Amino acid sequence: MALLETNRIFVHFGGLAAVKGLSLSIEPGERVALIGPNGAGKTTFFNVLTGQIRPSSGSVHFKGMDITNHSVYARTHMGMARSFQITSLFPNLSVMVNVLIALQGIRRGRYDLRRYFLKDKELVAIAQELLESVALWDLRDEKVSSLAYGQQRKLEIALPLASSPDLLLLDEPSCGLTPAESSDITSRIRDLGPKITVLMIAHDMDLVFGVAERVILLHYGEIACEGTCEEIRANQMVKEIYMGSRKSVTGTW
Amino acid sequence: MEDDRVLEVNTPAGPGGKATAARAARSLSLTAIPVVGIGLLILVLPLFVPTFISSLVTKMMIYGLFGLSLNLLWGYGGIPSFGHAAFFGTGGYAAGIMILKAGISNFWLNLVLALLFTAVIAAILGIPAFRVFGVGAGATNPIYFLLATIAFGELLSRMAVALRPLTGGSTGISGIPEPDLGFGFRTTASTYYYLVFVIVAVSVYLMYRIVNSHYGYALRGIHDNERRMQALGYNTWLYKYTSWILAGVFGGLAGVLFAYFGGTMVPNNLAMITSDIAFWLVIIGSTTVFFGPLLAAVLFVGIEYFASIYLPARWPLIFGAVMVATIMLMPNGVGVEVLKLWKRVTRGAA
Numbered sequence: 001m002a003l004l005e006t007n008r009i010f011v012h013f014g015g016l017a018a019v020k021g022l023s024l025s026i027e028p029g030e031r032v033a034l035i036g037p038n039g040a041g042k043t044t045f046f047n048v049l050t051g052q053i054r055p056s057s058g059s060v061h062f063k064g065m066d067i068t069n070h071s072v073y074a075r076t077h078m079g080m081a082r083s084f085q086i087t088s089l090f091p092n093l094s095v096m097v098n099v100l101i102a103l104q105g106i107r108r109g110r111y112d113l114r115r116y117f118l119k120d121k122e123l124v125a126i127a128q129e130l131l132e133s134v135a136l137w138d139l140r141d142e143k144v145s146s147l148a149y150g151q152q153r154k155l156e157i158a159l160p161l162a163s164s165p166d167l168l169l170l171d172e173p174s175c176g177l178t179p180a181e182s183s184d185i186t187s188r189i190r191d192l193g194p195k196i197t198v199l200m201i202a203h204d205m206d207l208v209f210g211v212a213e214r215v216i217l218l219h220y221g222e223i224a225c226e227g228t229c230e231e232i233r234a235n236q237m238v239k240e241i242y243m244g245s246r247k248s249v250t251g252t253w
Numbered sequence: 254m255e256d257d258r259v260l261e262v263n264t265p266a267g268p269g270g271k272a273t274a275a276r277a278a279r280s281l282s283l284t285a286i287p288v289v290g291i292g293l294l295i296l297v298l299p300l301f302v303p304t305f306i307s308s309l310v311t312k313m314m315i316y317g318l319f320g321l322s323l324n325l326l327w328g329y330g331g332i333p334s335f336g337h338a339a340f341f342g343t344g345g346y347a348a349g350i351m352i353l354k355a356g357i358s359n360f361w362l363n364l365v366l367a368l369l370f371t372a373v374i375a376a377i378l379g380i381p382a383f384r385v386f387g388v389g390a391g392a393t394n395p396i397y398f399l400l401a402t403i404a405f406g407e408l409l410s411r412m413a414v415a416l417r418p419l420t421g422g423s424t425g426i427s428g429i430p431e432p433d434l435g436f437g438f439r440t441t442a443s444t445y446y447y448l449v450f451v452i453v454a455v456s457v458y459l460m461y462r463i464v465n466s467h468y469g470y471a472l473r474g475i476h477d478n479e480r481r482m483q484a485l486g487y488n489t490w491l492y493k494y495t496s497w498i499l500a501g502v503f504g505g506l507a508g509v510l511f512a513y514f515g516g517t518m519v520p521n522n523l524a525m526i527t528s529d530i531a532f533w534l535v536i537i538g539s540t541t542v543f544f545g546p547l548l549a550a551v552l553f554v555g556i557e558y559f560a561s562i563y564l565p566a567r568w569p570l571i572f573g574a575v576m577v578a579t580i581m582l583m584p585n586g587v588g589v590e591v592l593k594l595w596k597r598v599t600r601g602a603a
Contacts (some may be wrong), residue, residue, distance in 0.1 A: 049483065052480070065274045065530065070482070073485075073488050076483075076484060076486035077486050078544040081484070081485075082484055088478055088484075090473075090477040091479065092476075092477050093473060095478060097470065097473075101470055101471065102485050104467060104470070104471070105485035106486040107484070109467055110468070110471060111467070111471075111495075112467040112468060113462065113467075114464050114513075115466060115467060116466065117467045117469065117470040120467070149576055159481070160484070160485075163485065163520045231539060237407070237532070
């Protein structure tokens with residue numbers, strides 16, 4: 001059974017159709033990359049999957065259940081987690097508190113009024129493990145807004161991991177990073193256990209070819225083509241849509 | 254900017270050993286000494302000062318509680334409200350009406366019923382506030398929410414004028430007797446001071462625990478980034494709604510204490526003019542430091558007293574001037590500056 005299945009998703013913003021009848025299915029354990037030029041509908045599609053946007057029509061099934069109308073947080077409790085393209089952390093709180101809050105999100109006792117949050121030994125222990133794995137433990141008491149951009153991106157990817165998701169949705173994880181930082185992120189994503197299914201949006205082809213088993217190219221809200229990394233690398237249409245063809249540059253201008 | 258959130262997160266999570274012990278000792282001197290010191294000061298004060306001063310201190314404690322209750326919502330949850338007096342007045346009116354019209358004389362029973370009533374009103378008002386107008390992620394414009402909170406206070410104050418048989422109309426309720434604590438024990442003006450002290454101290458402790466609990470940190474997270482909180486699995490609507498009710502109950506508690514304090518409750522206690530007090534306390538006191546509004550309450554009552562003596566006709570002007578001056582000179586609030594100063598003092602001593 002597919003872990004995630006979408007059925008003819010349409011999203012209209014006024015007169016603009018951002019996503020046009022997207023159907024795709026992702027098997028457990030797969031590593032899938034969504035690529036496509038700006039405005040192809042990748043992030044919109046992500047927002048439909050995680051519930052930030054309701055599709056105009058179509059349905060989303062996760063673990064065999066129709067979750068089209070589920071709230072964002074309910075999907076997280078079902079085992080979905082996402083990162084954001086534009087870094088979306090808790091800038092006024094410390095690195096440690098960011099991770100503790102992320103860990104608490106799907107755990108019991110998140111409405112607890114009686115215990116001191118920062119003295120929750122169980123959470124702190126898991127947070128330490130997670131922070132050490134992304135090499136941010138030494139910065140745990142720093143306010144997030146004072147971190148360097150590369151460190152913030154690492155935290156951005158660590159937060160969804162806190163809920164040990166079955167499906168991890170990464171929206172341009174290496175966005176704005178240096179090549180060295182980017183290859184570090186690539187190896188971290190590759191090293192995620194086989195239990196985590198990954199769907200990611202990426203522009204960085206080293207990341208795509210380094211991680212993905214299947215690549216899907218979106219163009220104007222539709223699947224233009226999909227295949228393995230080799231197939232995509234060889235595909236002429238990908239070159240034209242994604243890298244831009246010489247004809248479209250010289251011809252139409 | 255230095256504030257107590259950063260300070261607090263420094264304390265735990267250390268791997269143990271000397272550093273943690275030193276930190277613990279430091280946080281003890283940072284918090285325990287002033288808390289115990291101020292507590293003792295308030296306890297012994299009535300022995301040395303005239304009654305009118307201890308009555309001012311009673312008012313400071315009540316207003317401090319009122320300001321803290323708004324700060325729970327605003328400073329921690331990130332939900333500003335211009336109508337917090339709706340709860341203050343509801344609590345006060347409920348207590349007054351129950352004594353004078355329903356004949357419930359026992360203070361504790363009255364208190365519990367008044368707070369329950371305030372919670373129900375907050376729960377009812379919270380539904381349109383958060384479902385229709387909305388604030389935070391997904392809300393069209395927080396201005397509508399703010400306007401709605403003003404409207405709630407004005408609406409309730411108009412109702413208090415209209416329901417004359419129950420509320421005394423525009424002159425309000427008067428003649429609320431001294432609280433009857435049961436077992437034939439009735440407080441006087443000087444013992445009421447201690448009753449307020451105990452209730453406010455317990456409430457401050459409860460609120461401190463709330464803002465540092467799992468729930469409280471979820472509120473801070475919502476303040477900082479609500480969309481991320483939803484993506485992490487938090488039902489942010491429920492947090493916002495419950496924090497509104499919690500803040501309402503503590504605001505209502507301040508109202509009950511105020512009703513017994515002055516013996517009267519007027520429609521203006523529900524309206525903008527009283528909401529402004531809470532607003533002032535939070536702006537001046539700081540939204541980022543827990544005890545900020547308590548400090549601001551000391552300033553407020555002090556300024557109110559002196560201004561009404563020396564500038565009897567125009568004393569509210571002073572509040573505007575102080576507000577403008579604070580925003581220009583200490584945009585983070587007095588609480589942040591005092592905390593910084595206190596940290597410097599303790600560092601010097603250590």
